[in-house]
Structures are given as C-alpha cells and as structure tokens.
Amino acid sequence: MRTLQIEPLTKDAFAPFGDVIETAGSDYFMINNGSTRRYHQLATVQTGLPEDKAIISIFRAQALPMPLTVRMLERHPLGSQAFVPLHGKSFLVVVAPASDLPDADQVRAFLADGSQGVNYHRGVWHHPILALAPEDDFLVVDRSGAGNNCDEHFFDDDQAMRLDPQQQADER
Ligand SMILES: NC(=O)N[C@@H](O)C(=O)O
Numbered sequence: 475m476r477t478l479q480i481e482p483l484t485k486d487a488f489a490p491f492g493d494v495i496e497t498a499g500s501d502y503f504m505i506n507n508g509s510t511r512r513y514h515q516l517a518t519v520q521t522g523l524p525e526d527k528a529i530i531s532i533f534r535a536q537a538l539p540m541p542l543t544v545r546m547l548e549r550h551p552l553g554s555q556a557f558v559p560l561h562g563k564s565f566l567v568v569v570a571p572a573s574d575l576p577d578a579d580q581v582r583a584f585l586a587d588g589s590q591g592v593n594y595h596r597g598v599w600h601h602p603i604l605a606l607a608p609e610d611d612f613l614v615v616d617r618s619g620a621g622n623n624c625d626e627h628f629f630d631d632d633q634a635m636r637l638d639p640q641q642q643a644d645e646r
C-alpha cells in the first residue's frame with residue numbers, strides 16, 4: 475500500500491487543486507484609516523448555476539484515527555469549498571486533480587499549519603475534512619443550490635493509500 479508523503483502546504487504546490495488562504499506571502503492593502511490590512515480576495519467562491527448561493531457554515535470535526543487508510547475521495551462538481559481552521563490548529567489535506575475519476579497515482583497529501591486554510595476548486599477530488607486535533611472547528615464557505623453537488627469515489631483495495639502523520643514526524 476502506498477504511503478502518502480505529507481507535503482508542506484504552499485500556494486505553488488497546491489495551485490493544481492485550489493487556493494491557500496493565508497496571510498504569509500499574500501498581498502494586502504491598508505484600510506480603516508491605516509489600522510487594518512486587507513488581504514484581499516485570497517480565493518473566490520465558485521458556483522455552478524445562476525441561482526446558486528455561496529454559504530458560510532462551521533464544521534466541528536472529530537479526528538479520524540491515524541494512520542488512516544484512504545479508501546475514498548469526494549468532489550463538488552458545482553462549486554468550490556473552503557475550509558479555514560478557527561482555532562489555529564493544523565490539519566491534513568488529501569487531494570487529487572479534477573477529473574472524471576480520481577487517479578490514485580495523483581493523490582497528494584498536505585499539512586496545513588493552522589494559519590492556513592484551503593479552497594478546493596470546483597470538481598477537485600478531496601478527502602472529507604481531516605482534523606488532527608481530537609475536535610476542531612472550521613469555517614466553511616461553499617455552494618448551496620439545486621442538484622447533486624457531492625460525488626464520492628471509492629478506490630479498489632489495491633489502490634487504497636496509507637496516511638500516517640506520526641510516521642512521517644518520526645522520520646524527521
Ligand atoms: N459533506 C460535506 O459537506 N463535507 C465534505 O464536503 C468535506 O469536504 O468535508
């Protein structure tokens with residue numbers, strides 16, 4: 475079983491999958507009479523149909539036991555989906571490029587460092603939120619509207635992948 479190499483989350487590395495929502499390395503301009511930096515449009519909300527809405531939710535996620543066998547990914551064909559951690563804790567991101575079916579060989583894993591959020595672009599395959607803290611809260615901005623906006627794909631057993639943050643930490 476392939477063990478996913480967990481990569482640091484950077485704008486460039488994540489570009490094929492979406493946006494990294496962070497202040498580090500991001501442009502800003504001053505507002506509010508010079509008292510506030512506006513890190514403007516770090517990501518955009520993609521929707522699919524004219525009457526769609528962009529909505530804001532909070533996900534309170536329980537950590538899954540690690541190491542995890544990654545057997546499935548999902549995608550949202552009609553809109554983007556952004557996750558921003560609310561308590562500054564790191565979390566894991568597992569993604570594959572948008573396509574009809576996810577290619578197991580193109581699945582990649584990233585560690586978001588707690589100061590970073592992600593915005594999955596429309597149709598990008600991803601694992602449901604992977605909190606590392608026992609429980610964590612995420613602000614979620616995604617699309618609401620008619621039709622199916624969540625496709626799941628389950629890999630064959632021989633294509634499942636191992637995700638083991640502790641092993642990688644031990645190897646450092
Ligand atoms: N189902 C749902 O709203 N959550 C997933 O889309 C996810 O990416 O966690």
Ligand code: NI
Binds near residue numbers: 549555602
């Ligand atoms: Ni999702």
